[in-house]
Amino acid sequence: xxxxxxxxxxxxxxxxxxxxxxxxxxxxxxxxxxxxxxxxxxxxxxxxxxxxxxxxxxxxxxxxxxxxxxxxxxxxxxxxxxxxxxxxxxxxxxxxxxxxxxxxxxxxxxxxxxxxxxxxxxxxxxxxxxxxx
Numbered sequence: 001x002x003x004x005x006x007x008x009x010x011x012x013x014x015x016x017x018x019x020x021x022x023x024x025x026x027x028x029x030x031x032x033x034x035x036x037x038x039x040x041x042x043x044x045x046x047x048x049x050x051x052x053x054x055x056x057x058x059x060x061x062x063x064x065x066x067x068x069x070x071x072x073x074x075x076x077x078x079x080x081x082x083x084x085x086x087x088x089x090x091x092x093x094x095x096x097x098x099x100x101x102x103x104x105x106x107x108x109x110x111x112x113x114x115x116x117x118x119x120x121x122x123x124x125x126x127x128x129x130x131x132x133x
Contacts, residue, residue: 031068034060041077048077056080056094072102079109082116 038045051057057076060067076097083093100108 030070031061032070032074034067036067037069037074037077040074041081043077043081051077051080052072054090054094056090056097072105075102075105075109079112082109082112085116086112 006086031036032040034048036047038048046058052059055101057073057080060073062068079097084090097105
């Protein structure tokens, strides 16, 4: 295998099969196994299966070894994790998530991530009593 350095620094060429790989493609896989999905969101596989059974998460594409999970499951899992960290009950999550499109999930996820950052920042500030003293 050799690297193309001058014009295409992100590509490698496999000399055996003459295939070009883009390193960025590996980072943005749209078809994940359940193990890869669990690893990206840091949720156990068992929990993902539970969320699917409860209707919080759409099922995978394909069956058996061809089963894959995509962007929608990944984003919804990120949102579920964030909402569960905020102590939202699963029943409320279910009613919220069932009416959201993928674009709306992206928007809500961004808003909730920003809110979580602000809350974390506020919790690190000294209490007013210390500030006054």
